[in-house]
Amino acid sequence: xxxxxxxxxxxxxxxxxxxxxxxxxxxxxxxxxxxxxxxxxxxxxxxxxxxxxxxxxxxxxxxxxxxxxxxxxxxxxxxxxxxxxxxxxxxxxxxxxxxxxxxxxxxxxxxxxxxxxxxxxxxxxxxxxxxxxxxxxxxxxxxxxxxxxxxxxxxxxxxxxxxxxxxxxxxxxxxxxxxxxxxxxxxxxxxxxxxxxxxxxxxxxxxxxxxxxxxxxxxxxxxxxxxxxxxxxxxxxxxxxxxx
Amino acid sequence: xxxxxxxxxxxxxxxxxxxxxxxxxxxxxxxxxxxxxxxxxxxxxxxxxxxxxxxxxxxxxxxxxxxxxxxxxxxxxxxxxxxxxxxxxxxxxxxxxxxxxxxxxxxxxxxxxxxxxxxxxxxxxxxxxxxxxxxxxxxxxxxxxxxxxxxxxxxxxxxxxxxxxxxxxxxxxxxxxxxxxxxxxxxxxxxxxxxxxxxxxxxxxxxxxxxxxxxxxxxxxxxxxxxxxxxxxxxxxxxxxxxxxxxxxxxxxxxxxxxxxxxxxxxxxxxxxxxxxxxxxxxxxxxx
Numbered sequence: 001x002x003x004x005x006x007x008x009x010x011x012x013x014x015x016x017x018x019x020x021x022x023x024x025x026x027x028x029x030x031x032x033x034x035x036x037x038x039x040x041x042x043x044x045x046x047x048x049x050x051x052x053x054x055x056x057x058x059x060x061x062x063x064x065x066x067x068x069x070x071x072x073x074x075x076x077x078x079x080x081x082x083x084x085x086x087x088x089x090x091x092x093x094x095x096x097x098x099x100x101x102x103x104x105x106x107x108x109x110x111x112x113x114x115x116x117x118x119x120x121x122x123x124x125x126x127x128x129x130x131x132x133x134x135x136x137x138x139x140x141x142x143x144x145x146x147x148x149x150x151x152x153x154x155x156x157x158x159x160x161x162x163x164x165x166x167x168x169x170x171x172x173x174x175x176x177x178x179x180x181x182x183x184x185x186x187x188x189x190x191x192x193x194x195x196x197x198x199x200x201x202x203x204x205x206x207x208x209x210x211x212x213x214x215x216x217x218x219x220x221x222x223x224x225x226x227x228x229x230x231x232x233x234x235x236x237x238x239x240x241x242x243x244x
Numbered sequence: 245x246x247x248x249x250x251x252x253x254x255x256x257x258x259x260x261x262x263x264x265x266x267x268x269x270x271x272x273x274x275x276x277x278x279x280x281x282x283x284x285x286x287x288x289x290x291x292x293x294x295x296x297x298x299x300x301x302x303x304x305x306x307x308x309x310x311x312x313x314x315x316x317x318x319x320x321x322x323x324x325x326x327x328x329x330x331x332x333x334x335x336x337x338x339x340x341x342x343x344x345x346x347x348x349x350x351x352x353x354x355x356x357x358x359x360x361x362x363x364x365x366x367x368x369x370x371x372x373x374x375x376x377x378x379x380x381x382x383x384x385x386x387x388x389x390x391x392x393x394x395x396x397x398x399x400x401x402x403x404x405x406x407x408x409x410x411x412x413x414x415x416x417x418x419x420x421x422x423x424x425x426x427x428x429x430x431x432x433x434x435x436x437x438x439x440x441x442x443x444x445x446x447x448x449x450x451x452x453x454x455x456x457x458x459x460x461x462x463x464x465x466x467x468x469x470x471x472x473x474x475x476x477x478x479x480x481x482x483x484x485x486x487x488x489x490x491x492x493x494x495x496x497x498x499x500x501x502x503x504x505x506x507x508x509x510x511x512x513x514x515x516x517x518x519x520x521x522x523x524x525x526x527x528x529x530x531x532x
Contacts, residue, residue: 051417077419091410093530094403102407105400107419109428115400161418 004029004165004196005050008067010059012045012220019045021220022059027165032187032197034207034228037217038240043200044086046217047167050198051083052076076163077107083167084154086200092143096134096153099142100125103160125160132156133182148179155186166190167198172206184210204232216240249375253447255487256382257440262467262479263386263393264436269465270473270530271397272429273409275328277461278316278335281342282434284456285312286441291359291451292352301365301446305385308442309435316434317427324423324430327412339458346453358452362445372446382443389436393476396432405429406474409530459508466511469518472528481527486511 003026012020020042027033035043048054050061052073060067063079076082091099104121106112117125129135132152137145142153151171158166168187172180187210190197201207207214207228214231216223218240224231231237265279289308293299299307323334346353353359364373365381372378396402404425407415412422445451467486472478490507498506523531 053413053417073413073416074419074421076417083417085414089411089414091407091414093410094406098403098406101400102403102415103418105404107421109401109404109425112401112404113396113399116398117400157418 001031002029003027004064006062007046007050008060008062010046010049010061011057012042012049012054013057018220020049020056023217023220023222024059025215025222025225027196027198028213029196030191030194031212032191032199032210034211034214035198035200035217036202036204036207036214037223040219041217042220043217044169045220047083047169047198047200051081051167074107080164081167082158082161082163082165084151084158084169084171086169086173088147088150088154090142090150090153090157093141095139096129096142096145096156097125097138099153100128100156100160103157128156128159131159131186148175151175152179152182155183159186163195165196165198167200169200170202171199172201172203180206208232246375249379251487251491252379253375253382253443255484256379256386257443257447258463258467258487259386259480259483260389260440260443261437261464262471262483263389263476264433264440265464266468266471266473266476266479267393267396267405267436268429268433270468270475270479270528271402271409272405272426273532274426274430275332275532276335276430276433277332277458277465278338278434279437279464280456280458280460281335281339282312282316282437283441283444283460284342284346284451284453285315285434286438287445287451287456288346288353288359288441289438290442290445291362294363294446295359295361296352300367301363301442302367304442305365305439308438312438312441313431313435316431320427320430324426336458339456339461343453343457346456353453356452358450359445360450362449362451364446364449378447382447385439385443389439390476390480392432392436396429397474397476401425409474462515463511466514469523469525469528469532470514472525473532474530475525475527478525478527482525 005027008024010020010023037043045054049056052071052075055070061071101117104125106115126135129138132155134149134152137149145153171183187197199211211228214228215225216231216237223240224234224237261279261283268274268276286308289311290301290304293304293307294301319338323331326334347356364371372381408422408425416422467482468479470485471482493503493506518525
């Protein structure tokens, strides 16, 4: 199995508390990797570090072409990483369509000054909104959408980014079953396209259904990793996480 | 009639400032108080170059934006790392430094005596020395500035600025180096503001440091918030209203000193009222 990202002894502390404590994990390429653990186990902090929103205090992040002490957020385009947020973070006071179009914009400021989005970009953005059932809401401000629609728009932004590594931070939380189904299908499609996905999730049924690989964290440390069947049958995981 | 031209000149000058302020504050969400400083940099650049080095005011319409833009790039390099209240405090600090320099660097700025005798612009032998001709010049420049700000707000760059205003962190994880965008728009806003300073210096023929204080920046805030943040026509409407309404106070019969104080109170009350009851302003679609 090839691995698209590895961490070696990654450490992130907040006021003396180790949110991530010498964590060494591997994210398989082209698979859906579940990332589970009790609340406060460091899952979201790990996603923040891997997406550049938080700088680690120690350790390394290894990519296929080298290692880094940290990732800067604007380097996500270079490393082809994107993410969703546990607490939805959209650009609320601009339209759903503009939320997608901004992801399709040239990253160089001077180029973007002269850029006008072509029919191609517009159609691409509209196709994404159709995929997430938001085409009819394309001119509505993101902040005016319902919770489920906002979750879907975040997924739409991820689709627009077309990155190879996608970090989903609890994308199913608080959603109706039909929206859950919709997002499950989108994530499965992304895997079919060869994307490497990290899925932070508490729902074990979804983890069992979607994931090929599972990482269990507890108190910032790696508790277990491997296939979901194997990991979820380990006594240490059952005790620490499932309370069985 | 000349009074009408005078009002139109003032509306144009403050319209330019409001458009620049709106670009930085409304479109990008950067709470800047430095507007008056770049307005002053434009005015002092024109005044110094024209009175000490014999430059035509017309040429300073090109030099002042370069000077203000360069200064904005230099100070903005560190400002771009700040956000929200911290950015506001940093720009307030810059305005205070500018004022201190303008008041004390007597050889260049004339200190508290200011600079007098600033000439009118002239081109191909035509001197813009009447209110009517100066009004046309001001209108042409505000049209150019309106076109530039319209072009920016309609470009992909403008959409990125909106996204920065909404959630800078969330945008950065999509591969944007947001500090570069913030720096660039800060410099563009400074360059545009300086154009108004050039017009102002030449129109009044006299400037001193008291003309570019935090009061001017508060007036710009009031203009863009009243008209409507993130809308060019909102900024223009705000400038129009906050020039015309105070002018109306003259005709009510208040003593001049009292009218000036009343104007400041009106701006303050207006800001509080708008924040409470109409945070999007009259034409705006975005609230702070």
